[in-house]
Amino acid sequence: MPDDSTEQGGRTLPIPDDFPVTWDSEEEASSLWRWDDIHSPLPASPMSVSISEESMGRGSSKGAQELKRPGRGPRKRINGYSYSANAPDTLSAAEREAQRLTTERAIDNTRRRWDSEFLPALEQNLRYMRGIDLQNASDERIRELLDEFMEINAHHWYIHSMIVFPLTVAVEQTADLYREIMGKVPDEEPYLLFQGVDNKTTEVDLAIQNLAKQARDVPAVLRALQKDGPVEAVTDRLLESVEGREFVAKIDHFLAVYGYRPTGFDYVFPSWIEDQSFLMLNLRSYASTPPKDVKSEMTALRKQADQMLGRVLDKAQDVQRFQFLTAYERARELWPLKEDHAFYIDQGTMATIRILIVEMGSRLVAKGVLDNPDDVFYITLAELKTAMEGSAACDLMSRVEGRRAERDRFSKVIPPRFLGTAPSDGAAGAQPEFHRMMGPLQMDGLEAGASVLRGVAGSKGTATGPAVVVRSPDDFGKVKAGDVLVCTSTSPTWTPLFGTVAALVSDSGGVLSHTAIVAREYGLPAVVGVRYATSTISDGQVVTVDGTSGAVILR
Numbered sequence: 001m002p003d004d005s006t007e008q009g010g011r012t013l014p015i016p017d018d019f020p021v022t023w024d025s026e027e028e029a030s031s032l033w034r035w036d037d038i039h040s041p042l043p044a045s046p047m048s049v050s051i052s053e054e055s056m057g058r059g060s061s062k063g064a065q066e067l068k069r070p071g072r073g074p075r076k077r078i079n080g081y082s083y084s085a086n087a088p089d090t091l092s093a094a095e096r097e098a099q100r101l102t103t104e105r106a107i108d109n110t111r112r113r114w115d116s117e118f119l120p121a122l123e124q125n126l127r128y129m130r131g132i133d134l135q136n137a138s139d140e141r142i143r144e145l146l147d148e149f150m151e152i153n154a155h156h157w158y159i160h161s162m163i164v165f166p167l168t169v170a171v172e173q174t175a176d177l178y179r180e181i182m183g184k185v186p187d188e189e190p191y192l193l194f195q196g197v198d199n200k201t202t203e204v205d206l207a208i209q210n211l212a213k214q215a216r217d218v219p220a221v222l223r224a225l226q227k228d229g230p231v232e233a234v235t236d237r238l239l240e241s242v243e244g245r246e247f248v249a250k251i252d253h254f255l256a257v258y259g260y261r262p263t264g265f266d267y268v269f270p271s272w273i274e275d276q277s278f279l280m281l282n283l284r285s286y287a288s289t290p291p292k293d294v295k296s297e298m299t300a301l302r303k304q305a306d307q308m309l310g311r312v313l314d315k316a317q318d319v320q321r322f323q324f325l326t327a328y329e330r331a332r333e334l335w336p337l338k339e340d341h342a343f344y345i346d347q348g349t350m351a352t353i354r355i356l357i358v359e360m361g362s363r364l365v366a367k368g369v370l371d372n373p374d375d376v377f378y379i380t381l382a383e384l385k386t387a388m389e390g391s392a393a394c395d396l397m398s399r400v401e402g403r404r405a406e407r408d409r410f411s412k413v414i415p416p417r418f419l420g421t422a423p424s425d426g427a428a429g430a431q432p433e434f435h436r437m438m439g440p441l442q443m444d445g446l447e448a449g450a451s452v453l454r455g456v457a458g459s460k461g462t463a464t465g466p467a468v469v470v471r472s473p474d475d476f477g478k479v480k481a482g483d484v485l486v487c488t489s490t491s492p493t494w495t496p497l498f499g500t501v502a503a504l505v506s507d508s509g510g511v512l513s514h515t516a517i518v519a520r521e522y523g524l525p526a527v528v529g530v531r532y533a534t535s536t537i538s539d540g541q542v543v544t545v546d547g548t549s550g551a552v553i554l555r
Contacts (some may be wrong), residue, residue: 043080
């Protein structure tokens with residue numbers, strides 16, 4: 001387990017031997033850097049980093065400026081992982097009030113803009129991008145398309161910024177008013193008001209479950225799915241029968257609608273439409289063991305949310321009742337966009353761009369520049385453009401090999417949650433999270449002398465089962481019905497697994513993390529924010545997850 005013998009109070013934090021760090025300045029070294037373990041659970045590929053710098057960051061910054069949000073704090077890639085430091089708060093009172101008014105207007109207008117402006121633009125752009133015949137396009141046209149796609153990506157991440165910030169503020173305003181009225185409540189309780197709301201993530205999962213139900217009703221299809229052997233062979237087996245071929249057509253239709261979902265946070269991971277193995281794994285699992293009934297679960301959750309709303313309105317005074325109901329209605333209207341925007345931007349746009357980049361990688365293989373199409377993810381956008389123009393550096397493959405080896409090396413390392421210099425208790429801008437997570441009573445979340453890991457109670461309930469540690473999509477094949485999924489974090493594309501597993505444990509996250517939110521929708525016990533769960537728990541180890549108290553008991 002990592003050494004956490006950190007001295008607090010402005011002291012330099014230790015640097016692990018397997019995670020070397022070089023600071024570019026004294027200012028960097030004197031800052032407190034936090035690993036973004038939710039969005040960066042694995043080291044980023046060079047292509048992903050350069051796309052982020054080229055277009056994602058540009059679009060997000062435009063949205064932040066429009067919302068009058070202060071600039072992001074410093075960010076730094078350390079061994080491929082994303083770290084950030086807090087920026088000093090320099091807003092004047094007038095600037096803060098302008099930001100507040102701008103945010104309030106954004107909250108009032110975001111749903112209207114999503115329906116009338118943002119969603120139509122996303123759908124139109126994605127139709128255009130996916131409708132291009134890439135294989136028959138000239139090299140010159142392919143280079144033009146790369147620039148076009150980067151501009152579209154920037155605009156989509158502008159939309160991302162314009163959705164996420166107002167939504168987050170609206171939800172937190174409602175949660176604060178709920179606590180003001182109801183008094184001290186569990187951390188996750190205010191957010192249960194929004195559970196059971198339809199969104200694109202549950203729509204996809206229900207579509208997979210419907211496919212699995214159809215498979216169970218056709219013996220030839222069920223046999224093809226359940227037969228032992230590699231999941232990659234399922235399609236070949238299905239094509240051997242008339243019923244199987246009809247089912248393959250249904251799969252193709254599903255993928256045309258929902259298949260543009262990469263299985264990870266990096267361009268290196270293929271989307272479902274490129275690699276059907278993740279979908280087949282879930283169909284095989286669901287066909288053998290019917291998954292949790294998400295539709296019934298959501299109906300029950302909506303009923304529970306309505307009951308909670310009634311209780312808080314009954315307890316509120318007149319003015320409080322008006323304030324709360326206004327805040328709640330605004331937030332509930334925006335809540336589905338938390339998942340919907342990701343379906344079109346984080347997933348759909350990313351998957352569509354990846355397909356273009358793979359096509360460019362294939363052309364560089366034909367030109368003798370790269371050995372395999374996937375090598376393209378270990379070069380940068382600038383190197384890709386140069387190579388496509390026919391003037392690639394002769395040592396490009398040696399760069400690819402070195403970068404791939406480095407990423408593989410650091411993929412096996414659990415990075416330290418914090419690096420740099422610890423803030424003193426009374427320092428301006430000191431991070432309470434740091435002191436909570438690095439304190440002596442709960443180092444690494446492990447209670448002294450007890451086989452218990454502590455985290456955040458993400459979703460109520462208790463379940464016991466064998467652990468399966470999933471650090472990347474490469475591990476999906478290990479997951480079986482009744483397992484306890486142990487991971488660094490999850491993304492919306494992982495949610496079909498939620499219909500199979502008994503409980504969830506994640507290294508990162510809080511009550512508003514994707515893992516916790518979707519676990520609640522599925523009625524799965526979940527404990528999130530458990531430091532180093534993936535390095536403490538072993539595959540096959542029996543664990544009990546208590547999502548009510550936030551404890552993970554190791555057997």
